[in-house]
Amino acid sequence: MDRRTQRSVTREDRVVEFGRYVFGSIEIDGVTYEHDVLIESGRIRKRKKGPSKALRGRYGHTPLTAAEDIPWSCSCLVVGSGASGSLPVTDDVIAEAERRGVELIVMPTAEAIEQLRRSAKTNAILHVTC
Secondary structure: OOOOOOOEEEOOOOEEEEEEEEOOEEEEOOEEEOOOEEEEOOEEEEOOOHHHHHHHHHHOOOOEOOOOOOOOOOOEEEEEEOOOOOOOEOHHHHHHHHHHOOEEEEEOHHHHHHHHHHOOOEEEEEEOOO
16 A cells, blocks of 8 residues: 555644555655554654564464553554554553553554544554565
8 A cells, every 4th residue: 555645643742744655664754664663742663572572473473562662651542553454462452551541443554544644642553564
């Protein structure tokens, strides 16, 4: 899927511009990332999967677990689960979101980008493959 910047998303700290998204890469604020990203209050950083890698064998893919540095400082967390929606999200993430009162939305990454274009004060984890 190829998307061009359509609209900005207003964040607490600044505006984030989504550009092109294709399998394996995503453009945010004019920078192309070829790895999973976290967006927290308009700041972009690499997703560090290390704490979740031990569960890769069980899921066939490195899942998103609560052991990772998840950007919880929001009312809504959008998880882009990849091109085909294959990123597993473990039950501990769902339980932690509920405990914190954070709405957790998990959907394929292309849909997640569209959701983020419409949502303010939303953090995200975007998986760019599978």
